[in-house]
Amino acid sequence: MTARYCSLPRQPAPSFAPGLAAERLSALTGGRRMWVNGTVLHYYFFDAGTDASVIPVPGTGETRRVSWVGAEEQREVVREGFRQWQHLGIGVTFAEVGDRREAELRVGFQSGDGCWSAVGRDALAVGRGERTMNFGWDLTAPGERGTALHEIGHALGMLHEHQSPVAGIHWDDEAVYADLAGPPNFWTRDTTYANILRRLDACEVNGSVWDPQSVMGFTLGPGLVLEPEQYRAGLRPPGSLSPADKEFALRWYPPPGPARPPVLVPFRSAPLRLGSGAQADFTVEPPETRAYRVGTFGDADSVLVVFEERDGEPRYLAGRDDGGTPGNATVRVRLVSGRRYVVRVRLYSTWGSGETAVMCW
Template sequence: MTSTGYEHDDEQTEHCALPPQSIPAGAAGLSGTRLEALIGGHLKWLNGTVLHYYFFDRETDGSTVTLADGSSTFVSWVGDQTQRAAIRAAFQEWKNVGIGLEFAEVTDRAEAEIRIGFMRGDGYWSYLGRDVLDIPFGERTTNFGRRVDTPSGHAAALHELGHVIGMPHEHQSPFAGIVWDEEAVYRWFAGPPNEWSRPKTFHNVIRKLDASEVSGSGWDPDSIMEYPFVQGLILEPEEYRQGLFPPGAISKTDEEYARRWYPGLSPAGPPKLSPFTSVPLGLASGEQADYMIVPEGTRDYTVATFGDSDTVLGLFEVIDGEPRYVRADDDAGSERNSTVTARLVKGRRYIARVRLYSTRGSGETAIMYW
């Protein structure tokens, strides 16, 4: 399905309301490049992760809302098969960019990192990247408040799944140079269909992101992560005073951003890590290295990084060809190193994945298991 973008006269466009993001662990007291790297990467997935998604499907899946007259009604989170098919197509479109993430639909919500609802009247929204891991199994991590089997709905689906892989709003980039008519923005978003409070409008529109939260040093008005804006909200750049209407498709800049964090995986697979052998990583900020572990005996093993660095380390077991999460540790912002201890079984295959936030001191970093 190919999006034809947002209509220029569509003043009823419903916008994405991104929930507040978590604060990186260990961020207090940090400064400079360490803090920037931590803010920019702490919600990104380890490359090669299989993200499992689930569509709410029970009669009891929904929310009770209070109406204007004081009465209440139950609103379902369940979407029909056409809606689900549209989301599957959007996942595939992101996969076709060539990223190293995988997307797999599951029928058990307890197995899903991404849990999708279609609650009418609750808008479009999604938690950002790894923040979904803190949401209880019975709750939505993503919602589509209107149909997504339309051109503008398809654009909204691609946008929300961009948040799922850790992409922020493009118009909030500090490099966009947008000067808002702030009171006009607050008034417009307070009206239908959004009906946002001033804090929600500030969080999703006017607030500028830190430079560390965005990729590169430019602004892409054609990004799928860019909102459409009607006439009268933007004062500068002058060319957008009559409105900003992105095409509603994944742009070349979006593709580059996604592949920077999630480059395609090598068909040969990761190199094998030998026990008690330290392997230098030689990574730049934001880069990742994967290693295969095949235990020679069944016992508790420890996998750890060494050196002056901030890293996140994940351990996965390969089951039926799919890496399934075992355990992870994030040392970012602390003076220790990321360390994972788990019971591994002889002859089974495991993948250790380590992503570097930043280095300090000597800058030398290594990985070893024993």
Template sequence: MTARYCSLAQQPAPVFAPGLAAERLGALMSGRRMWVNGTVLHYYFFDEETDGSVIPVPGAGGPRRVSWVGGESRRDVVRDCFREWQDLGIGIAFTEVADRSEAELRIGFQQGDGSWSAVGRDALLAGLNERTMNFGWDLTAPGERATALHEIGHALGMQHEHQNPFAGIHWDDEAVYADLAGPPNHWSRDRTFFNILRKLDPAEVNGSVWDPHSVMEYPFAAGLILEPEQLRGGVHPPGGLSPLDKEFVLRWYPPLAAPRPPALVPFRSEPLSLAPGEQADFTVEPPETRAYTVAVFGASDCVVVLFEERDGEPRFLTGRDDGGTPDNATLRARLVKGRRYFVRVRLYSAWGSGRTAVMCW
């Protein structure tokens, strides 16, 4: 029987300025969806009391009404899977919130809409009333816990492993189209191509080798793969986090080195000595309440994010991604004396002989 598969929504390809060096472009492709380390991702379950039990959806014959609300047993599976990822010791934390406006990840359980998630920071593109993740079937059924682990992997920025070009898979395209067109998926050819047959850019994938044991790998029955010969009998991942899954997220989100990073003092430049993908963290304790500017200087592509500490937890205030542009990231925000803030700078790439630095004033 064909498995149920995660169905990512097709997104337009990123547009970068023409003429970017290959190394710079590769760094942008690999890191553009990743969160800055130290981010607390707040997740929210659509709720009957606060959102209503049904959501109007346009359809043939007039609007129909479907539920985005999941039962407590299904929510518990998702909560448990968030804990499993966090318990790896990664520098990303997950916190459930009861207010949709506080959540970066908003989770629905619309049956029949498939299971899917925004990939990494793409979640920030969704409107406040929109889902960033959906579970379209019963997660409490045997073997379906892996679906929740898989979608959270997407939320962390991971891609489908079977689309890794290093896998060397040669599909029987028409057999794949026919298989996915039938139950239980009922996919169009476009959806099948985007989620299965399309090869990812080598810079986008989860690693430089194919991982058949990854939780981001689909299971496939015999008869869909022509080559390599050993895969003609199908692909059968175990359904849990593989060693390479863990290695990937710990590389992007290593444990935070210290509870309080060094201070970023107003009007004093702090040099950044970062390799591609590395991050520098600073605290800001403003001496007075006013509008402040935080900016990066130098020949570099960076993501800069400003957080405010609330109840011992960093909460997102504002951020800027200057990747692929000729400009440097600049943030402006009103900071309050007596409160603590965090500035996190993740480097895509740097070039030239000039020094890269960050300053607050």
């Protein structure tokens, strides 16, 4: 029998201005979902009786409510998944919160709705009362704990490994469609194509080579893969973080350095001097309480985020992504004297000949 598979929510393709250079477009496509390093991702488990979906009852014209609230043993599997990713030493950290308004990641357990997650920063476009992640079957069943690791990988910005164009997989398309149309997935052809057969753009993949052991891959039954020949009888990843999974996460989210970031002094620009995908961090200690602007300068595509330190933890205050536009990322925020703020700038790429910089004024 076919395994149960993650089904990612369909998202419209990104829309960039026509005429962008191929290198610039590749950087935008590959990095647009990734968080700035140093982000604290707060996660929340739905816990109210009103947290539910209303779904139709087939053939009756009636509806029923299906809860998003999960049992404690299910929540603990997800917590352990967050801990395993965290123990890699990545620069993004996870913190459970009891208020959904404070959470970037909101986890539900609607039975029958499959397992899925928003990918990386796509979660920010989801309404505060809605799920960004769902677990629709028993995570404590044998072999299912890796499902939590898989969905958290999506939340970090990773995509399905078996869809990598460097994998060299040749599918028996009709066998795949027929297999996924039956139990336990009951997928439409569109869902099967989007989550299995569609090849990703080369700049979206998790690494430069295919990793058949990745936690972001699927268990495959016999008869679905024609090539490589050794996988005609099936493929069963171990359901744990592979060395390549760990390398990818640490490359995008390296451990923080021991030193405090340099101070960004108001009205004094700081050169960035960043390569593609690199990040610069600064602290701001405003001399007076007022509205400030924080922005980048130069011919570059970047993500700029301002955090306020609260009890030693950076909390999101404002952010802007200027990727693919002719302008620069600028935010207007009220900063309070006596408090400390952190500015993080992650670069997609530079596309002009001048210097790039960041300034607070």
